[in-house]
Amino acid sequence: MNNLPPIDISDKVVILGYSGSGKSTLLGWLLKTIKLRPLYIVDTVNIYSAVPSYNYSGTTKCNNPAKGKICLKLHTPEQFEALLTYLNHKKSNFFLAVDEIDRYCDVWHLTTEVKLYLEEGRNFGRGGIFTVRRVGFLNKSILGNAHYLYLFKSNNARDLQYLEQITGLDLFSLKYSQEHAFHVIDLHNSRDLGEFALKL
Numbered sequence: 001m002n003n004l005p006p007i008d009i010s011d012k013v014v015i016l017g018y019s020g021s022g023k024s025t026l027l028g029w030l031l032k033t034i035k036l037r038p039l040y041i042v043d044t045v046n047i048y049s050a051v052p053s054y055n056y057s058g059t060t061k062c063n064n065p066a067k068g069k070i071c072l073k074l075h076t077p078e079q080f081e082a083l084l085t086y087l088n089h090k091k092s093n094f095f096l097a098v099d100e101i102d103r104y105c106d107v108w109h110l111t112t113e114v115k116l117y118l119e120e121g122r123n124f125g126r127g128g129i130f131t132v133r134r135v136g137f138l139n140k141s142i143l144g145n146a147h148y149l150y151l152f153k154s155n156n157a158r159d160l161q162y163l164e165q166i167t168g169l170d171l172f173s174l175k176y177s178q179e180h181a182f183h184v185i186d187l188h189n190s191r192d193l194g195e196f197a198l199k200l
């Protein structure tokens, strides 16, 4: 893959794409390559770590162990709030990766520490990367505070129209040369940084 723009510990990144587009695969690759520490991974669909049982919550053993990489299994928005309470109060900097963020963040109402992290985190070295299938599943603070949007191909006109309002870009004309390719949108500067594709 061509070099992605570097992700800073303060950055928030949203990976948006339909089911099967390659979000979790891309996130897994990023987690291997990102050097940011401490790196916390919320393993929503049990692919980045060994989750002992279906109702387990707590830390899990990462599949690719690396110093400072911590995997967790959570189930509820309350547990996510508890995690952010811990991180906000105990860690000066951290990077958080969450597959399927919509499982933990309500579209309309954010809990206190999650809201602080999403809205103030970039001023305090607290970034993260999140995947989601539909833009309508996202609380507006998530995209509103993201630096980069990794956008897989979508045929959903409403999603694209909504994203056009946010980015000011013509997203209907984006070209995707392959099924699992994505565009990187710099949301701070309303710029399409081009097409990228992970080679497996």
Ligand SMILES: Nc1ncnc2c1ncn2[C@@H]1O[C@H](COP(=O)(O)OP(=O)(O)OP(=O)(O)O)[C@@H](O)[C@H]1O
Binding pocket: 017, 018, 019, 020, 021, 022, 023, 024, 025, 026, 133, 180, 197, 198, 199, 200
């Ligand atoms: N860059 C790629 N090249 C080839 N195959 C890929 C690529 N990315 C993902 N795939 C394949 O596509 C399938 C779906 O990928 P993945 O599970 O990452 O999608 P997803 O967007 O996370 O889907 P869901 O929303 O259902 O979780 C997998 O079988 C994966 O191996």
Ligand SMILES: [Mg+2]
Binding pocket: 023, 024, 025, 045, 099
């Ligand atoms: Mg997935």
